[in-house]
Amino acid sequence: MLEGALAFGFAGLGLALAMNLWRLVRGPGTADRILALDTMVINVIGVIVLAGIAGGSPAAFEAALLLAMVGFVGTVAYAKFLLRGDIIE
Known part of the structure; x- marks a missing residue:
């Protein structure tokens, strides 16, 4: 039972990472790319x-x-x- 849930979780997170990578590469703006990168970090944590x-x-x-x-x-x-345009003030 646990193995099936882990496999489903890995598959779901793998699909989410693939879609985030697509948004990171094809994002129309910088804000979209930042959001995709942040979401990728959350998925990698998972x-x-x-x-x-x-x-x-x-x-x-x-x-x-x-x-x-x-x-x-x-x-x-x-x-x-x-x-x-500046990180440190």
């Missing part, structure tokens, strides 16, 4: 968590937490650069 569940590794959850923090800071920096 993949890491699923891999941690499948492998029974507690280190994967810490890696997911670190990636969440770095992804948030990166998104804020991209958005600030897009709005003001």
Whole structure:
């Protein structure tokens, strides 16, 4: 039962990553690309968590937490650069 749920989760996240990659490459504007990159970070966090569940590794959850923090800071920096043209005031 757990293996089926993990396979479904990996397939769903893989499809979501493929669609985000398409938006990242074909996005009409910079804001669309930033949003696609942020969504890709969230999907990769989901993949890491699923891999941690499948492998029974507690280190994967810490890696997911670190990636969440770095992804948030990166998104804020991209958005600030897009709005003001400068990250550090």
